[in-house]
Amino acid sequence: xxxxxxxxPSVDISYRLDDLKLDDVxxxxxxxxxxxxxxxxxxxxxxxxxxxxxSTGVLGGSLGDYIERLLDQDGMKHQFxxxxxxxxxxxxxxxxxxxxxxxESGPHLxxxxxxxxxxxxxxxxxxxxxxxxxxxxxxxxxxxVYSQMxxxxxxxxxxxxxxxxxxxxxxxxxxxxxxxxxxxxxxSELRQLLNRSIAxxxxxxxxxxxxxxxxxxxxxxxxxxxxxxFARHQHNFYRVKxxxxxxxxPVGSGDATVAGLAKAIEMNLNDEGxxxxxxxxxxxxxxxxxxxYVDASKFDHYASLVEVQKE
Ligand code: ADP
Numbered sequence: 001x002x003x004x005x006x007x008x009p010s011v012d013i014s015y016r017l018d019d020l021k022l023d024d025v026x027x028x029x030x031x032x033x034x035x036x037x038x039x040x041x042x043x044x045x046x047x048x049x050x051x052x053x054x055s056t057g058v059l060g061g062s063l064g065d066y067i068e069r070l071l072d073q074d075g076m077k078h079q080f081x082x083x084x085x086x087x088x089x090x091x092x093x094x095x096x097x098x099x100x101x102x103x104e105s106g107p108h109l110x111x112x113x114x115x116x117x118x119x120x121x122x123x124x125x126x127x128x129x130x131x132x133x134x135x136x137x138x139x140x141x142x143x144x145v146y147s148q149m150x151x152x153x154x155x156x157x158x159x160x161x162x163x164x165x166x167x168x169x170x171x172x173x174x175x176x177x178x179x180x181x182x183x184x185x186x187x188s189e190l191r192q193l194l195n196r197s198i199a200x201x202x203x204x205x206x207x208x209x210x211x212x213x214x215x216x217x218x219x220x221x222x223x224x225x226x227x228x229x230f231a232r233h234q235h236n237f238y239r240v241k242x243x244x245x246x247x248x249x250p251v252g253s254g255d256a257t258v259a260g261l262a263k264a265i266e267m268n269l270n271d272e273g274x275x276x277x278x279x280x281x282x283x284x285x286x287x288x289x290x291x292x293y294v295d296a297s298k299f300d301h302y303a304s305l306v307e308v309q310k311e
Pocket of ligand 1: 185186187223224225226227229242245247250251252253254255257278279280281282283286
């Protein structure tokens with residue numbers, strides 16, 4: 001069973017408009033509402049790929065109830081910690097080939113909520129084989145909360161796949177006592193982390209992935225959008241090439257990749273299998289209009305087209 005963590009879930013509302021008129025009324029004929037947040041994208045894709053997955057995080061208010069109802073409709077299991085703080089809406093307006101987003105920051109929680117969440121998280125780990133932690137931390141929780149969760153998971157020898165960025169990722173990598181099993185920065189997150197650009201040649205990539213900041217992190221998978229990925233597992237380096245596809249909406253492809261990686265790790269696949277699963281899930285998401293969604297019937301075909309080269 002996978003456990004997918006989203007600390008700050010949202011109701012994602014998407015409006016499609018022919019054009020966006022500023023300082024005027026815009027009427028949306030096409031509206032879509034989904035349970036959002038990066039970890040819920042991971043959970044949905046893993047669920048669509050046939051994994052047994054349970055979602056957790058912190059939820060409250062009528063929007064929290066609505067998110068749980070949306071998950072129920074999709075047949076997705078969940079065990080959120082409930083608070084008295086309203087969850088958030090995130091709005092995406094699709095207009096003239098553009099996407100304009102308005103993102104609420106979400107509830108502000110307390111140290112007591114954080115302690116309750118860590119207790120709740122620990123109580124869910126029975127029978128869990130892989131954990132994914134995605135996205136930013138809810139306001140009011142400490143930057144080190146992911147490290148604390150990883151420490152609890154490591155005590156129970158459950159691997160954690162961590163997909164976050166900026167200071168949160170840096171803080172998690174600095175705590176060498178509680179390291180994730182896998183991280184999946186994209187190329188720009190890697191540049192930000194190392195504070196430098198990386199040339200296309202494999203030796204620069206190998207050097208970047210051998211940086212001391214990653215020491216003792218078994219898997220580092222750097223996704224590069226339509227260019228596939230570069231990865232390190234222990235001392236082995238891989239370049240992953242993916243087939244050219246007609247991309248419709250690549251938003252959420254990183255989350256789909258994490259879902260594929262998690263499922264493959266749960267299945268104990270070898271390195272090549274892990275990378276193929278991750279890449280195939282990511283590119284299937286890019287082929288769909290809906291964020292965090294894949295057509296599982298295409299999975300085997302596209303996974304077979306992913307090339308994993310050991311460097
Ligand atoms: P993130 O969403 O975290 O920025 P990426 O954009 O690197 O992550 O996408 C993750 C993976 O999804 C890529 O490694 C690739 O497999 C797939 N993917 C993303 N965008 C495309 C695209 N335009 N064409 C094909 N595959 C894509």
